[in-house]
Amino acid sequence: MARGRLVGSTAATTIGVLRGVRDLDAPTPCAEFDVRALLGHLLTWGPSLAGAGRGEAVPPLEGVRVGDDWAERVAAQVEDVAAAWGDDAAWEGTTHMGGPTEMPADLVGGMVLVELLVHGWDLGRASGQRPEWDDDVLGFALGEVAKTADQGRAMGVYGAEVVVPDGAPTVDRVLGLTGRDPRWKP
Template sequence: MTESQIAELYASAAATAVPVIDGIPDERLTAATPCPGYDVAGLLDHLYEVAVEFEKAARGEDMSFAATPPHRVHGEWRTGLNAAVDRLVAAWSAPEAMTFDRSSMGMPRRVVARMPVLDLVVHGWDLAVATGQEVRVDDATVTDLSAVLTELAPTGRQMGAFGAEVPVPDSAPAFDRLLGLAGRDPRWRQSAA
């Protein structure tokens, strides 16, 4: 994948997640999400951690999720989270991001590069449906992430990072099939929580 394609993928993921983040009303921070074990605030904290740690990975540094202080959703939390997403996008869009020899997490760099994109897109959807919003993901991003998720899902399930695949008809939209592969029911709605 070229530098410009990685930059486009990150720009697309940010364009998916940031409007959803900005649209979350404070009174919905305790709402359930389709991501098991996370309410809205917890999922926002998780996205902050992902942004901070995978920014390090883009620079060829070691990640340490245990070392990232919690974001703690309060005050001007949108500004802090959006700034972390901006730094993540900038780090992976830099020409040198894909040139580091070492791979994080024992995976190929091309896979590691897409993991935070997957988080932004899937958790962007989680947050959107939990707070009554719509989410838009471009087709090229869905296609790219579907291929990577197909590769990651079996190991991710063993590690507890993904839930069991939710069966979705082959005739369903590609994004719904991606959600099913990620362990999400595309029909999930807040009332079902």
């Protein structure tokens, strides 16, 4: 499956999860965020992620509030990110992610897919849902996280690795590399 389609598939699952979120004050597996703060994070960084897919340096938003229209806003932002990265040309050359530093576009695209997948899982777990991604998405995500996990931990983006059993499902391996416990429950 082309990388652009992988992002679209990942985004569709995340949007499906959004429709099942009810309690904005619920804890999430992402220790620093409850559901409301995680939605704010997605709204804050969404324009930067979409801009990166278009080769534009778009700074993250400031002062984002999660109001009553959060579901429509977050879904629209996720759709915009998926549209920007849906074109396989977005994965070529270099791009910017929220600032002036150029980065390889394929690296940023992989980070975007993982962001959508992991935060979709976070929101799913926080709201009692069990999102599922197809094997192509999970295999790609695992490869991307494996390449960047040490850097992500050094930057404070990922927590310490959570060791999962040999033979664990691919999604559990992705989550463990990002510092999430696949067995987490609210």
